[in-house]
Amino acid sequence: MAGVTGRVALVTGAGSAGGIGFAIARALAQAGARVAVTATTGRVHDRAATLGCLGHVADLTDPAQVMVLFASVEAALGPVEILVNNAGMVQTGRDVDRARLAGWSDEAWAHHMALNINTTFHCCRAALPAMVSGGHGRIVNISSVTGPVVTIDGSSAYATAKAGITGMTRSIALEYGGQGVTCNAILPGWIATESSSEDEIAAGRRTPAGRPGTPDEIAACALFLASDEASYVTGAMLVVDGGNTLQEMKSP
Template sequence: MMSGQVALVTGAGSADGIGFATAKFLAEAGASVAITSTTDRIEDRLAELPVADEKKLSLVADLTRERQVERLVERVLKTYGRIDILVNNAGMIQTGERAKASRVHQISTAEWQRALDINMNTCFYVTRAVMPHMLRRKYGRIVNVASVTGPVVTFDRSAAYSAAKAAMVGFTRAAALEVGRKGITVNAVAPGWIQTASSSKMEIEAGKNTPLGRPGRAVEVAAVAAFLASESAGYVTGQMIVVDGGNVIQEHKGG
């Protein structure tokens, strides 16, 4: 149980996304939960969180902007006085944007930087802002939602996204090493083909070719993230847990 703890979950604006599913898990476990998104649709998610009004908070912020991140963290601390759990879920998919996907030699500097800003820098900025408060309390759980794309596998025209998500895993390990003796764990979850409202037909079909024969559900990724955020996961740190229906274990992925 997480009664008395405070969680901050980024990228929670989509009703069927991993961020909001994780926020619900944490709320149902007893935590007070602050959720963020880049748009005011986060207000709809706030109303759907299954906890009393005083145990939930929604905030609109562009996490690629350092000052907005600082204000976000200040607001959560002012409201609850602490942050015990941080789930860095904000990323390309969570913004609702369809990212431009170019071959390596055709990637513009702007495209490259945007991929890093949304998929890696958001994680870095929020972690950097929250970490000092966890260090003072000598307790914290940080869970970074990465992807199998980059750290484990990749596909055509995904160099920028792959680089950002691989960087997130490297960042996870380095941070875990630095703060492990301070009561803080840092881990990553790497989803595979997960079905959401924004999934394309190609993505759904790819999910059907996994060993489990279907794409995953956001709640299945959220369950792993919630475990890593729990006190029970106190001896797990610096790890990347793949949630992909076993897709990375098979060589042939066709029908």
């Protein structure tokens, strides 16, 4: 994708070597983007060293830390032109329980919203002024099929937040489309990462594709949506799930 060459790209949630965020950052770097990566722990510096890019530790649930992150990236590389919001789902050092809707405490519900939608909001809000000023921007939000398309018992908070990301994606696409900014969402299904459970891997084998997806397959989609070549694609929800949501009856 020649359309990312020289562009400043920020990928959040890129601390895991086997995760989606790192795979996206690697794809962007290999395509010639000037990449910065962030995560909540210092391991992100190992990922940055591997790619030869900028690493920054930040808790994206905190708006103040988000502003410091964007200022640091701009000082080192220039204004962010490509933003990939991958942070969410889990946070290193904190376990998240499952519950049906009536079972969520206010604290647990707020934690899911902070982690899975507020992080995306904070980063979009921070990125958009410079994108508008520069007349160019690509925002790629990593959502999930869980929430917008399907759901899982016990995951109502996560599903609600991920569905909210798709609403935010459409709103940004509408509000900023005339100013050179596109905003799209990728909705992964069962993807084999370092944090995948045995049950999740087994579920991936029951897709029409017969296997879970890979982080690199999500990265390929993100690379396209981040490129100049995708300039007429905005407000889209790209499901990447091996056809899993197509099948009404799944094998046991």
